[in-house]
Amino acid sequence: MWRAYLTPTTLEEALAMLAEHRGEARIIAGGTDLVLQSQQGKCPSTVMVDITRLPGLDQIAERDGYLQIGALATHGQVASSPLIRERAEVLALACGWVGGPQIRNVATLVGNVVNALPAADGAVALFALDAEAEVVNLRGRRWLPVAELYRGVGLCTIDSCVELVTALRFRALGPGQRSAYERLAPRRVLALPIVTVAAVIEIAEGRFVEARIAVGPVAPTPFRAVRAEAALVGQPVTAEVIAQAAALAAADAQPRDSATRGSREYRLDMVEALVRRALSQVMTG
Amino acid sequence: MSKETISLWVNEAPHRVEIEPGESLLSLLRDRLGLTGTKNGCGEGHCGACTVIVDGRAVRSCVYPAARAEGKRVETIEGLARDGALHPLQRAFIAEGAVQCGFCTPGMIMAAKALLDRTPNPSDAEIRRALRHNLCRCTGYSSILRAVRAAQAQMRAAQAEPPDASAATSAAAYTSARPLAAVGRSLPRPDARAKVTGQAVYSADLRFPGMLHAKVLRSRYPHARLLGVDTRRAAALPGVVAVLTARDVPGVNRHGLERPDWPVLCDDKARYIGDAIAVAAAETEALAAQALELIEVAYEPLEVVDSPERGLEPDAPLVHESGNVAKHIHLERGDLAEGWARADVIVERTYRTARAEHAFLEPECSVAVPEADGRLTVHVGSQIPFDDRRQIAAALGLPESQVRVVHAETGGTFGGKEDIAGQIHAALAAWVTRRPVRLLYTRPESIIAHPKRHPTVIHLKTGATREGKLVALEARILGDTGAYASLGPYVMTRTATHATGPYEIPHVWIDCHAVYTNNIPSGAFRGFGVPQAAFAMESQMDLLAEQLGLSPWEIRRRNAFHTGSLTATGQELRESVGLLETLDRVQAAWRALDSPWAYQTAEGKRRGWGLACAFKNVGLGGGAPDTAGASVEITTEGHIQVRAGAAEVGQGLVGVLAQIAAEELGVGPERAEVLVGDTALTLDGGATTASRQTYITGNAARLAAQALRETLAAVASAALGKPAAPLRFADGRIGDGERWLAWEEAVALARGAGCALRAERVYRPPETRPLGQGGDMHFAFGYATQAAEVEVDPATGEVTVLRVIAAHDVGQAINPLGVIGQVEGGVVMGAGLALTEDLPMRDGLPLATNLAQYRIPTVEEVPEILPIIVEDPAQEGPYGAKGIGEIPSIPTAAAIANAIHAACGARVYEIPATPERVREASTREASTREARTREARTRAPMPGRGSGRAAGDSR
Numbered sequence A: 001m002w003r004a005y006l007t008p009t010t011l012e013e014a015l016a017m018l019a020e021h022r023g024e025a026r027i028i029a030g031g032t033d034l035v036l037q038s039q040q041g042k043c044p045s046t047v048m049v050d051i052t053r054l055p056g057l058d059q060i061a062e063r064d065g066y067l068q069i070g071a072l073a074t075h076g077q078v079a080s081s082p083l084i085r086e087r088a089e090v091l092a093l094a095c096g097w098v099g100g101p102q103i104r105n106v107a108t109l110v111g112n113v114v115n116a117l118p119a120a121d122g123a124v125a126l127f128a129l130d131a132e133a134e135v136v137n138l139r140g141r142r143w144l145p146v147a148e149l150y151r152g153v154g155l156c157t158i159d160s161c162v163e164l165v166t167a168l169r170f171r172a173l174g175p176g177q178r179s180a181y182e183r184l185a186p187r188r189v190l191a192l193p194i195v196t197v198a199a200v201i202e203i204a205e206g207r208f209v210e211a212r213i214a215v216g217p218v219a220p221t222p223f224r225a226v227r228a229e230a231a232l233v234g235q236p237v238t239a240e241v242i243a244q245a246a247a248l249a250a251a252d253a254q255p256r257d258s259a260t261r262g263s264r265e266y267r268l269d270m271v272e273a274l275v276r277r278a279l280s281q282v283m284t285g
Numbered sequence B: 001m002s003k004e005t006i007s008l009w010v011n012e013a014p015h016r017v018e019i020e021p022g023e024s025l026l027s028l029l030r031d032r033l034g035l036t037g038t039k040n041g042c043g044e045g046h047c048g049a050c051t052v053i054v055d056g057r058a059v060r061s062c063v064y065p066a067a068r069a070e071g072k073r074v075e076t077i078e079g080l081a082r083d084g085a086l087h088p089l090q091r092a093f094i095a096e097g098a099v100q101c102g103f104c105t106p107g108m109i110m111a112a113k114a115l116l117d118r119t120p121n122p123s124d125a126e127i128r129r130a131l132r133h134n135l136c137r138c139t140g141y142s143s144i145l146r147a148v149r150a151a152q153a154q155m156r157a158a159q160a161e162p163p164d165a166s167a168a169t170s171a172a173a174y175t176s177a178r179p180l181a182a183v184g185r186s187l188p189r190p191d192a193r194a195k196v197t198g199q200a201v202y203s204a205d206l207r208f209p210g211m212l213h214a215k216v217l218r219s220r221y222p223h224a225r226l227l228g229v230d231t232r233r234a235a236a237l238p239g240v241v242a243v244l245t246a247r248d249v250p251g252v253n254r255h256g257l258e259r260p261d262w263p264v265l266c267d268d269k270a271r272y273i274g275d276a277i278a279v280a281a282a283e284t285e286a287l288a289a290q291a292l293e294l295i296e297v298a299y300e301p302l303e304v305v306d307s308p309e310r311g312l313e314p315d316a317p318l319v320h321e322s323g324n325v326a327k328h329i330h331l332e333r334g335d336l337a338e339g340w341a342r343a344d345v346i347v348e349r350t351y352r353t354a355r356a357e358h359a360f361l362e363p364e365c366s367v368a369v370p371e372a373d374g375r376l377t378v379h380v381g382s383q384i385p386f387d388d389r390r391q392i393a394a395a396l397g398l399p400e401s402q403v404r405v406v407h408a409e410t411g412g413t414f415g416g417k418e419d420i421a422g423q424i425h426a427a428l429a430a431w432v433t434r435r436p437v438r439l440l441y442t443r444p445e446s447i448i449a450h451p452k453r454h455p456t457v458i459h460l461k462t463g464a465t466r467e468g469k470l471v472a473l474e475a476r477i478l479g480d481t482g483a484y485a486s487l488g489p490y491v492m493t494r495t496a497t498h499a500t501g502p503y504e505i506p507h508v509w510i511d512c513h514a515v516y517t518n519n520i521p522s523g524a525f526r527g528f529g530v531p532q533a534a535f536a537m538e539s540q541m542d543l544l545a546e547q548l549g550l551s552p553w554e555i556r557r558r559n560a561f562h563t564g565s566l567t568a569t570g571q572e573l574r575e576s577v578g579l580l581e582t583l584d585r586v587q588a589a590w591r592a593l594d595s596p597w598a599y600q601t602a603e604g605k606r607r608g609w610g611l612a613c614a615f616k617n618v619g620l621g622g623g624a625p626d627t628a629g630a631s632v633e634i635t636t637e638g639h640i641q642v643r644a645g646a647a648e649v650g651q652g653l654v655g656v657l658a659q660i661a662a663e664e665l666g667v668g669p670e671r672a673e674v675l676v677g678d679t680a681l682t683l684d685g686g687a688t689t690a691s692r693q694t695y696i697t698g699n700a701a702r703l704a705a706q707a708l709r710e711t712l713a714a715v716a717s718a719a720l721g722k723p724a725a726p727l728r729f730a731d732g733r734i735g736d737g738e739r740w741l742a743w744e745e746a747v748a749l750a751r752g753a754g755c756a757l758r759a760e761r762v763y764r765p766p767e768t769r770p771l772g773q774g775g776d777m778h779f780a781f782g783y784a785t786q787a788a789e790v791e792v793d794p795a796t797g798e799v800t801v802l803r804v805i806a807a808h809d810v811g812q813a814i815n816p817l818g819v820i821g822q823v824e825g826g827v828v829m830g831a832g833l834a835l836t837e838d839l840p841m842r843d844g845l846p847l848a849t850n851l852a853q854y855r856i857p858t859v860e861e862v863p864e865i866l867p868i869i870v871e872d873p874a875q876e877g878p879y880g881a882k883g884i885g886e887i888p889s890i891p892t893a894a895a896i897a898n899a900i901h902a903a904c905g906a907r908v909y910e911i912p913a914t915p916e917r918v919r920e921a922s923t924r925e926a927s928t929r930e931a932r933t934r935e936a937r938t939r940a941p942m943p944g945r946g947s948g949r950a951a952g953d954s955r
């Protein structure tokens, strides 16, 4: 449990607080998972640096040719943002699945990434969008591919004790691009998914021009089904091509047997089924 | 760093509050501001009971840091009513019967308010979306959805917007087919107002000066010999007042409802992971938890009996010295060999059902208070106040007169609060420390500790004649009763006696074992072993129908119990057998929907309907003492007070008793108030279980009220100069139609004449006999038919329940709104059983310990439910009423499983029918079909055995 709960009002102040309580303090935003972890004694940090009062971080805007989402933007905001819905639908769809309003109103998309759980809906969509994260520490700012933030189940390469992610960005979908998000869970809502698939696809003249397929939570981190993607590009849009790609995506998954979410075999089959469905969705939708 | 002070607005009033580091907004509201209307259902973000509004948005206060609320505006349930005028949502929740136990209600209303504040005219999908994080275990959500729509319509009307044509039709419009003055009318429950305003007091809401907090150390191993417990370091921790072990139990260190096999605190062995080793009482909950960590326990881990199959093996370790068979149940009727000889078709299959958790929204909480006169009072929301008293007294070595159990408002039970769960521990700690002690379970603790629904393996062999008459049934049933008997032996008896379903079968052989294991005990859970039996038998019925070329309706109709039928135990059903009517009404309702029995949607999903019937005993039966007492009093201000020892657990008994007393005394039910479950103030009501209280306590209250009625009739007769017998009581008057006396006047005359205006009666139902002794095992049964429509996604195996038609024979609906609430809630609970609910255990350890992993249905899973009330009166029941508490949960899972088969040809033999199981079953089905086709191609075509039943012929 934390001993102190600090509420800085500027980014500099937040970083200074982290530095002052070096190693003991960590950033908290929505706190959806962190508060509970801390209450249950599963978070060693004793100082919480609450960034929810930092100005300007809740923006969702187009900047420098990117769609940019601030660190305080919640799943609710992302799911209902006209900008995201129109130009990166896959992310709006994914965020729409997350929890009820009590979570959507609080949980931030950035927090979802920093948490590094493979089951996070939003993160899977970000993988498909080739998103980047802006990391800020006392030494400065840098943009890193979101995929590089993942080190394993719940392990993020960003150390929330010294730095924070202030924004996410990605290119909006182009005119010829379409996206889809598919999710299978043992209960429609409020349950960890069995498999999730996010896809961004471009089709021209009956052929796949581009394909980005992200899959979760069937490996320690969400992952891009690169072999499936490669199998699609340049190929005609046919059921056979799609089936082949779906099988390749499943071949790259490494789900565990789960007593509550299904056997490894079933989950592999479902990767295939959901990739197939996402691709068909894109074709028809 | 230490305490800090924050400022915030709560319900528009400014507050400055000192908070602890790490404190949640929930604890700030409940513990510091005393706003206990906001509930703690899990404390870990899963249930939504703690929902409040912060700066216009719904949040879960249990995981919202109090510090973050600095400067914010917080709205809680207490702030909703203005100057005594309820918010439209509160009014609608009351009117629509959207309040049962009421524990989810404050959070649900706040979530709905946050929605309506921003979105005045939400779509149905938006309402569901807004409420999807608020779990309710009682209502099945249908009434909640109706209430939100009604409130929305009201709010729009108040703003003079055109009324919404789509506004829901109210369930409050339902009346009994035989309405009387008060009985048979849909009326709001008397406790609803307190529940929608946050005023209802559950035991965790109680505060006493000097109150300590207790925590229980539970076993580290599912099976271990206890070599020693050292509490010295824990006891030395400042702020810890007592640390108690088995040595400190002054009386009998065993409790148990069926047999005393369950240690209050383990002495010899720990038999499951929830077994209690020690209790620590401290100034704060955190200190008590810290103390537990300092207790040193030496265990010798023993081999774990992880399943009933293992428990029955000759070399299995013994869970109890008496042997691993907790109960062997056997019944036979007719001559099985003759039955098989007469059978033209025989179906033999094995079915499995999962361990299920009650997931009542209110975790167990007991508060024990030593009184100045040396007695001990225990406040607890449980199902059997008088048994609690008996067991507490026995463990403490006190006479029962020294212990008082007061039934607190209870946030749902469903069978899961029959056994002792903290009552004795809290009482013991209070007795030792001489201070009030509160023991509140955490949600994981609740899941680990209290008994569950039995996982079962049911092997059925069923034979029928070509005409579709059932002739023989052989059943072998195995139930995992876990570490302690709890009510398991009775539960498994019910599985056995109901294994035939509500059907006449002349030749029956049923064998059933309830086996001890090192798993969490299994005990009572709504339906009491019968849902498991129903899943198996109703699947058999469809399999037989398929082989015989009969429709699912027809095979059931040909075998259904009717007046004069004999049950498996040989009991003759002499009256009130409304089964066929429920079947007919469901069929008519299904026809009216004009929905094909099975079809494919444009998106390639498969839809289908499935049918199931059920029966369930009302009352304990089997020769068990089944009485209950009640008293009725006319107070000096002219109110009617009904007192009964039964428990109000959300089911609505208080309303039923108010209506009965009002009916007899000819006044409005709003005049009646009901006090339940106080061992010092009420007569023993027995257990609130087995759907028995409307019948038994209802009769007791009726008899008591009738006694008062006779008193009033006598004085009125004298005053009016008319004979007493034909006098009518109506609209607050007593008279013969010509001359009337005001009710108040009659009361005053009676009081003036020194008549007793309080009467108490104990009702004893017709005698029942134990299994195997012939005669009536039960004095009444409820009957039901349900049809479910599902949609199956063939690619993933996902199943969605779309509609359920549910007809229930309740004898007489005392409060139709309450009956519908039971039906809707039961159906949704049955849907959970069918599709999502499973508490798997491995090596004696549970694999789901919270409400995210254990998945009860959310509002997003709720089908459209069409309840139908059938009233085939029971002669002895009050006004003909039977019980309705359990049976709505019984046929649902079976109907859904049958619907899955109709939809996609896949038959599941194990529930829950998870997507994986459904997909597996359809793959299996497809390959059998393929093999059959291949076979058919190579050989002569098979004769028409009806294996490929076409969609249409089951209509």
Ligand code: FES
Residues within 6 Å of the ligand: B039, B040, B041, B042, B043, B044, B045, B046, B047, B048, B049, B050, B051, B060, B061, B062, B063
């Ligand atoms: S108590 Fe907060 S979500 Fe359950």
Ligand code: FES
Residues within 6 Å of the ligand: B098, B099, B100, B101, B102, B103, B104, B105, B135, B136, B137, B138, B139, B361, B411, B412, B650
């Ligand atoms: S009324 Fe909703 S949980 Fe009881």
